Amino acid sequence: MKVRRFKDSLATTFIRASLVFVNAIAFVIAITLFMKTRPILAKTTLSHLLSSTSWHPLRGDFGFFPFIIGTLEVTAIAMILSIPVCLLSAIYLSEYAHGRFRGFVRLVVDILAGIPSVIYGLCGVIAIVPLVRILGQALGSPTTGYSLLAGGIILAIMVSPVITSVALEVFRTIPRAARENSLALGITTWEMVKHVILRSSLHGIIAAIVLGFARAFGETMAVLMVVGNVPKVPLSLFDPAYPLPALIANNYGEMMSIPLYDSALMFAALILMVVVGGFSLGAHLILLKIERRGYV
Amino acid sequence: MPHISLNNLSISYGNHKVLHEVSVDIPDSQITVIIGPSGCGKTTLLKSLNRLLDLNDDVSVKGNVLIDGVNTYDPKADVLSLRKKLGFLSQRPYPLPMSIYDNIAFGPKVHRLTQEQIVQQIRDLEGRSFQVPERKNGAMDVLVESYLRLAGLWDEVKDRLRTPASRLSIGQQQRLALARALAVEPEAILADEPTSALDPLSAQLIEKQFKFLRNNYTIVVVTHILRQARRIADYVIFLYLGELVEHGPAESFFKSPKDERTRAYISGEIS
Numbered sequence: 072m073k074v075r076r077f078k079d080s081l082a083t084t085f086i087r088a089s090l091v092f093v094n095a096i097a098f099v100i101a102i103t104l105f106m107k108t109r110p111i112l113a114k115t116t117l118s119h120l121l122s123s124t125s126w127h128p129l130r131g132d133f134g135f136f137p138f139i140i141g142t143l144e145v146t147a148i149a150m151i152l153s154i155p156v157c158l159l160s161a162i163y164l165s166e167y168a169h170g171r172f173r174g175f176v177r178l179v180v181d182i183l184a185g186i187p188s189v190i191y192g193l194c195g196v197i198a199i200v201p202l203v204r205i206l207g208q209a210l211g212s213p214t215t216g217y218s219l220l221a222g223g224i225i226l227a228i229m230v231s232p233v234i235t236s237v238a239l240e241v242f243r244t245i246p247r248a249a250r251e252n253s254l255a256l257g258i259t260t261w262e263m264v265k266h267v268i269l270r271s272s273l274h275g276i277i278a279a280i281v282l283g284f285a286r287a288f289g290e291t292m293a294v295l296m297v298v299g300n301v302p303k304v305p306l307s308l309f310d311p312a313y314p315l316p317a318l319i320a321n322n323y324g325e326m327m328s329i330p331l332y333d334s335a336l337m338f339a340a341l342i343l344m345v346v347v348g349g350f351s352l353g354a355h356l357i358l359l360k361i362e363r364r365g366y367v
Numbered sequence: 368m369p370h371i372s373l374n375n376l377s378i379s380y381g382n383h384k385v386l387h388e389v390s391v392d393i394p395d396s397q398i399t400v401i402i403g404p405s406g407c408g409k410t411t412l413l414k415s416l417n418r419l420l421d422l423n424d425d426v427s428v429k430g431n432v433l434i435d436g437v438n439t440y441d442p443k444a445d446v447l448s449l450r451k452k453l454g455f456l457s458q459r460p461y462p463l464p465m466s467i468y469d470n471i472a473f474g475p476k477v478h479r480l481t482q483e484q485i486v487q488q489i490r491d492l493e494g495r496s497f498q499v500p501e502r503k504n505g506a507m508d509v510l511v512e513s514y515l516r517l518a519g520l521w522d523e524v525k526d527r528l529r530t531p532a533s534r535l536s537i538g539q540q541q542r543l544a545l546a547r548a549l550a551v552e553p554e555a556i557l558a559d560e561p562t563s564a565l566d567p568l569s570a571q572l573i574e575k576q577f578k579f580l581r582n583n584y585t586i587v588v589v590t591h592i593l594r595q596a597r598r599i600a601d602y603v604i605f606l607y608l609g610e611l612v613e614h615g616p617a618e619s620f621f622k623s624p625k626d627e628r629t630r631a632y633i634s635g636e637i638s
Contacts, residue, residue, distance in 0.1 A: 170424040248461040251419050252544060256474045256551050257451025266473065270464040 148223025241275025454548030538569020
């Protein structure tokens with residue numbers, strides 16, 4: 072008896088400790104980043120860092136605006152391209168497809184989600200970049216192909232498995248009674264999807280989009296390989312861009328002799344973290360609001 | 368000719384045979400109760416009528432189901448209008464993710480009823496003419512009220528029509544489902560153990576509503592509660608292990624069952 076009680080309390084302690092440990096990591100990272108950014112914040116103002124377009128590290132001039140815009144635009148393109156396609160595929164798999172086909176596609180989607188991002192990057196360089204080059208020429212804006220659009224496309228491909236599989240799971244959790252009750256009114260499958268399935272799963276769809284966004288926003292390797300990495304505000308889809316993660320990955324450890332560079336890169340990391348955190352929080356608040364309205 | 372009749376209906380899921388050659392006519396304007404132990408094919412039989420079985424993978428159906436003389440399983444059959452003729456209540460009600468009002472208005476709106484059709488529908492239902500309120504959606508308001516009254520729910524919800532239907536109690540949700548089903552003007556109501564998730568009082572209300580509706584609708588109820596069958600049935604269909612054992616008017620079915628298995632089931636020897 073004594074031994075069993077001891078084991079129980081030991082297990083409880085370990086479970087609590089793991090929880091504290093996991094959550095503490097987030098705080099430690101946030102605090103570290105904040106501490107490390109203090110030198111640059113002491114030198115320049117926050118608004119200047121965020122809004123200046125001039126990036127001349129040697130002169131101590133750090134304007135993050137092009138990077139922030141680059142990140143936002145690449146992510147936005149990725150989300151615009153992927154969300155409709157992913158939702159429609161998830162709807163097809165959930166509401167139209169045969170169970171066996173659904174199982175097979177699920178497997179493929181899981182494999183896609185597990186492919187290392189550097190491989191997506193390589194495929195991007197081989198396939199997407201030349202395609203964008205041809206498209207740019209056809210549309211009258213000559214480009215190397217290493218551009219915002221290439222980055223957005225490769226990101227869209229990368230986040231698709233995440234959004235599709237989460238959305239599919241969400242659709243499958245809707246009880247059978249929802250489909251039976253609505254179809255029995257003599258409505259079509261599409262009307263059921265539009266009025267019942269999508270509305271009932273609003274919650275989960277937002278969660279799927281947030282997960283996709285977080286993945287896209289912080290994705291480094293694949294984007295870095297195709298986006299061009301020029302620290303200028305991109306003026307068209309065919310211009311190169313330079314997202315924050317790429318900035319950090321390309322420069323950290325190499326340009327450390329330049330004063331404040333280290334601190335500037337930490338600032339970039341902090342922005343990434345704050346935006347992803349803020350987006351998740353915002354989505355959470357939206358969910359709470361929907362919940363209070365009571366439709367889901 | 369009966370509205371609903373089954374001819375040699377056999378249904379299997381993959382290799383598993385669930386119903387064997389069931390043939391029966393379901394009488395109009397009566398409550399027909401399908402009884403039998405769990406897993407004997409009651410729900411499958413019910414859902415075969417409006418082709419909700421299509422939601423399952425690997426179902427194969429032989430024989431036919433005639434609804435007003437049209438074979439439901441004819442590849443050319445218009446499944447949507449067949450389904451519209453047969454209202455359906457599931458075991459657990461599912462309020463559509465919208466307000467109480469919109470749950471009722473949903474069917475008529477999706478089927479794009481015109482103002483005149485709505486007015487006509489209310490006239491047919493109430494059997495009298497009435498004044499359409501001048502305001503926007505006036506006719507729809509009357510329609511929603513009529514069906515909520517018909518399902519015995521109006522007095523409980525009239526002050527909160529715009530609140531989400533999911534806030535209703537589960538018993539109220541089932542009556543809402545009934546009102547929603549009635550609002551597309553079905554000829555029959557199919558109910559799959561409609562009271563099994565409900566408390567006894569709500570269950571009683573549903574039974575009461577069925578008895579009230581039976582003059583105008585053909586009602587088919589699946590239940591495994593024998594006492595419920597005795598309370599509401601006009602006609603009984605007894606299934607045992609996928610086979611139609613016996614069917615007939617409730618009185619003779621319960622008083623003088625012909626088959627040994629029916630007798631055993633009614634007396635509680637098998638369940």
